[in-house]
Amino acid sequence: MKIEYDAGTALTIMRGNPVRGWISGKPEKMAKERLTTGNYLAVQHKPKFKIDPTWPIFTMGSCFAREVENILMMRGLPLLLRGHGVPAEHFESWDEATGRGGGADRGQLSRGALNKYSVRSMTHELKRVLRGESYPNDGLIELAPGQWFDPHASGLRLLDRDTAFANRKRLSEATATIKQARICFFTLGLTETWLDAQTGIAMNAHPGPSWLQRMPERFRFVDYGYDATLADMLDIIGLIREHCNPEMRFVVTVSPVPFGATFKDADVIVANSASKSLLRAVAEELFRRFDYVDYFPSYEIVLNSPRALAFEDDQLHIAREMVAHVMTTFQGAYLPPAEQPQAA
Template identity: 30%
Template sequence: MSDHPYRSLPDSAYWRRAVAGQGPAIDPLGGGFLTLGREEKVATAGSCFAQHIARYLKRSGFAFLVTETAHPIVPADAAERHGYGMFSARYGNIYTARQLLQLFDRAYGAFVPAEDIWDAAGGGGRVVDPFRPTIEPQGYAGEAELRADRAHHLAKVREMFETLDIFIFTLGLTEGWESVEDGAVFPICPGVSGGRFDPARHRFRNFRVGEVTADMAAFIARLRGVNPGARIILTVSPVPLVATASGNHVLAATTYSKSVLRAAAQEIAEDHDGVFYFPSYEMIMGAPAAARYFAEDLRNVTEEGVSHVMSVFLRHAAGVDLPAPPAGPAFETPDATLAAAREWVQVMCDEALLDPGADGGDRGDETA
């Protein structure tokens, strides 16, 4: 038999050897991943799934960077309800690459959206920030308060970008809503959590691979302009869409969205030095897991799944071995710890508002 390239490939290149029979606790990360030091400042942003990364970094003793903090007298639970510590700054969910790029531009004064204040859903003269509409649960008392808080927030975003060592961004969605006037992208459809939907002013967008890669390339160039040594880790959220405005079945729409994001993440990592892809999506959604890592709703990721993802991440990036989580059957009923974690995510995930009855409560239970 003549020699050929496949004869010298490692076991990880073959499905039978690397996947079949391996069970759900699979490690699909190849070589060439970054090294994370305990003193390196790690910032996170993205969809709700990114919150788990921050939680595990803090728990494992790494330097999770938080530039926007609550006043010391504010109780921890109240600070969490107002979005402090959820990510590195108080920007809430950033579901799309376009949102991330526009956040950077807004922070540095390069983009000032025309539609920058919404009336709160509850009325009473209160207002919300269209770009983080649920960050203040009751809204702001008025425009002056909102603008003052936004100025402080954007200053802390600049501080984050300029001082971080590693930026972890979880790509969550391709679907979004934007202003017809200037293309400003909102984290939630106007009218769902403040504001009023107007088809003459707002339009649906479903970003394609080329748009996602272009937005991320522009963001990377801007970030390196203020922080030349910044390294970036990209992940794709495994959590399906809570609802789709594409006109397609939500399963097909989810497959499209995640496929676009996964392809874009690969291209970005291949095209840019210091950018790495971490396969959390594959670990949760792959055939070996067989839906084991999803709760009964087939959307929310269980603590067992999150623990597996983070154990692989920390083992490769930092040489840290986490204790294995207790194994549970597929569709297990969440224990008290998981229920508490899910309740926190409920409050802070904007997309859940698209289907408020999904979890039997007011807000759904979104972790995309």
């Protein structure tokens, strides 16, 4: 959807915008100056709407979405996924010696299994919960006798049938909390996706290189383009407003967390840029089309802050202080100042 003004309107908008210039305007407002302070990037964001601090919030997306949730909960906002998750000991990262894995301790529930990396996998999960779509064995795959893999979860190890199906129920119940939401916060992660050729499910994660090699006909790699990704997001938004709150509002972001690896014949840095650029273009189109969809520039804030501040040492995960800065910007933009919850 194009944006078009007459010249007079365009000049009025430009002159009224204090952060319009890269190397012009007030020094503290210039992009050049803001990009070279050596500190976190300050972005002026004008939201389309304010968020009532009492509105139940539903979040979906990549691991960056989990970091966002932690800040939202710390600041007292009603996060619907709070208390949901999968037992920490069911994660691949589980360490028996320390009694910790999946970002939680033994006996605790971790939301890490809720990570959704591709838009297509988000679409399948929501259709399962809101439209009642069903799959053989609830979509789970028995990779070896008694070893079950959930293609819609994230980070879980292979489990026995009863445990795997119980976890699938937990995750579906968590997603179903969207029916109580007043606002949805979506973090778009990547375009590279794996499909289960037998069920047609867009998997949230593949079962690992060894299983891909053993079952090459069952699993297929797809890197979705702009048209398919936009169509999925339009489907998601329509589905939610039909089956949940018809006045639902959405805040869409793009995750600044890069690929761990690419399956395309390209430098991972180039492939990551292509994927994020496509997702950013889809988010922009949604922002232009709907007054109830806003784009929040967490991607730009992180990527244009000093890398030593923005990322952990692995240059993959976002530093906790960086996430806090992003969410401080979010809070200042969307929450009425007099009602901003105080950090615990």
